[in-house]
Amino acid sequence: KQEVTQIPAALSVPEGENLVLNCSFTDSAIYNLQWFRQDPGKGLTSLLLIQSSQREQTSGRLNASLDKSSGRSTLYIAASQPGDSATYLCAVLHAGGTSYGKLTFGQGTILTVHP
Amino acid sequence: DAGVIQSPRHEVTEMGQEVTLRCKPISGHDYLFWYRQTMMRGLELLIYFNNNVPIDDSGMPEDRFSAKMPNASFSTLKIQPSEPRDSAVYFCASSSKIQGSQPQHFGDGTRLSIL
Numbered sequence: 001k002q003e004v005t006q007i008p009a010a011l012s013v014p015e016g017e018n019l020v021l022n023c024s025f026t027d028s029a030i031y032n033l034q035w036f037r038q039d040p041g042k043g044l045t046s047l048l049l050i051q052s053s054q055r056e057q058t059s060g061r062l063n064a065s066l067d068k069s070s071g072r073s074t075l076y077i078a079a080s081q082p083g084d085s086a087t088y089l090c091a092v093l094h095a096g097g098t099s100y101g102k103l104t105f106g107q108g109t110i111l112t113v114h115p
Numbered sequence: 116d117a118g119v120i121q122s123p124r125h126e127v128t129e130m131g132q133e134v135t136l137r138c139k140p141i142s143g144h145d146y147l148f149w150y151r152q153t154m155m156r157g158l159e160l161l162i163y164f165n166n167n168v169p170i171d172d173s174g175m176p177e178d179r180f181s182a183k184m185p186n187a188s189f190s191t192l193k194i195q196p197s198e199p200r201d202s203a204v205y206f207c208a209s210s211s212k213i214q215g216s217q218p219q220h221f222g223d224g225t226r227l228s229i230l
Contacts, residue, residue, distance in 0.1 A: 031213070041223075042224075043221035044206070103160060105157055108157070
């Protein structure tokens with residue numbers, strides 16, 4: 001059974017810092033890995049999607065990497081801002097078997113960026 | 116584009132009552148997903164549809180839960196009878212395909228409280 005773990009569970013940093021969020025998964029049979037952002041009382045917003053054949057994706061101040069063989073991904077946020085405060089969720093899309101098409105989520109990292 | 120629309124946003128009802136949650140996916144998306152989010156278990160996939168047909172309902176917790184998709188623009192998740200442990204935030208998501216580079220788009224969720 002696929003398990004997704006995110007570290008740390010919570011992170012508080014001053015504005016301007018660069019930071020790294022970690023995600024690990026136990027089954028490498030995935031189509032892609034996705035990073036989402038969730039604001040309080042809201043749904044999930046897709047930030048970055050890395051296909052299984054890719055190593056990284058970038059969008060603005062965000063960079064996500066994927067090492068499928070070791071079951072790891074990192075989300076790098078450069079020059080953090082208070083508006084980045086949210087919960088960040090990592091999810092993997094299963095490639096086959098009885099879990100085909102399913103997204104398994106980690107528990108999330110709660111990020112607080114203070115001015 | 117309007118995004119995934121869920122209703123109601125909040126629902127408070129008494130134990131034993133029937134609850135119906137509604138979702139309108141993004142036009143043109145062939146896949147629709149229902150998730151449940153709790154503090155204890157995080158985000159869990161309940162069921163997903165492809166072209167209005169249920170593909171995998173292995174995440175539906177009990178027979179009290181049922182989901183339908185009568186057409187491409189509407190889906191319901193029904194709980195009958197409801198119990199306090201069903202209290203959670205229920206999300207609907209849609210996507211244009213399972214594989215590749217298409218992320219799932221989430222609605223803002225329905226916060227359900229069963230008293």
